[in-house]
Amino acid sequence: MAQRDRTTGSHRAAPEHTHPDDVPVQTALAALADPVRLALVRELAGSDDWSRSCGSFDVPVGKAALSHHFAVLRGAGIVEQRDEGPKRVNRLRTEEFEGRFPGLLGLVLRADGRA
Template sequence: MAVGSHRAAPEHTHPDEVPLLTALAALADPVRLTLVRELARAADWTRSCGSFDVPVGKAALSHHLAVLRGAGLVEQRDEGPRRVNRLRRAEFDARFPGLLDLVLKGD
């Protein structure tokens, strides 16, 4: 943990390490799909964890973001007291060409 930090930095899985079924399972959940869609419309690193419009509490939101990190879809970093997010679009598209395009079409 960094000096002065109150929590450990999140662990990230690179999309190259993600099996297709893991990616599909992450995207199949309606809350996680909403998170991905909101991140796809936002500039990198502009969305804090508390800024998403999803019908779940903090613990459930943390779980959903952890699943997305584990599927190589989301990267997070701490900026002061806020944890900000970005969709790993380029890396994920390189691993699964066209998958995010299909998922986001319904947006």
Template sequence: MLTSTSLVDVDPADVRLQDALDAVADPVRRSIVRELSTEPDFTCACGALDLQVAKATASHHFAVLRAAGLLEQVDLGRRRFNRLRRAEFDARFPGLLALVLAEEAPPIGG
């Protein structure tokens, strides 16, 4: 049986600029944001992304993005699905997400 639980998500309106900048400063987190921008809401599970980092490290990156108001996550069964909070984040930090999404992705591991 699948159960759905929502995690506590941070409203981007409550996020400081420094925290938003820190969240997108890491190349792994920027790759997560870029990947989620191409997927419909809540269709991409955390484990579906090929991040080439340890599971604990990936969990940390998702937590940082959620704490910065960039992600909303929901648990369905044993999987955690994501939504990029584009409209909400853009309202708080106009143009910042567009810069991240426009960046050419470097090769993973390089």
């Protein structure tokens, strides 16, 4: 029984999250300024909450860089992640982020990036 629990349990620590209320505007803007992170946010915006695993995104970076980009987005209060079995799934914190920075997410989600 103990072996089974070890193999089904997570081999990594749960991700730490920053609430958008604790994020300075410069941190949010810096997180959203990177093209890879912007692509991740845009893909998440078009997906149901918790439906996208980290490996399901079409971005031109390796696994380590992708992990870094998600850590930046978590630290800026933009995404939330949780582990489901061997996968880490994501949701865009739209409501919380909008409460902290009204209109910002809508601006960056526009395809052309213009107001």
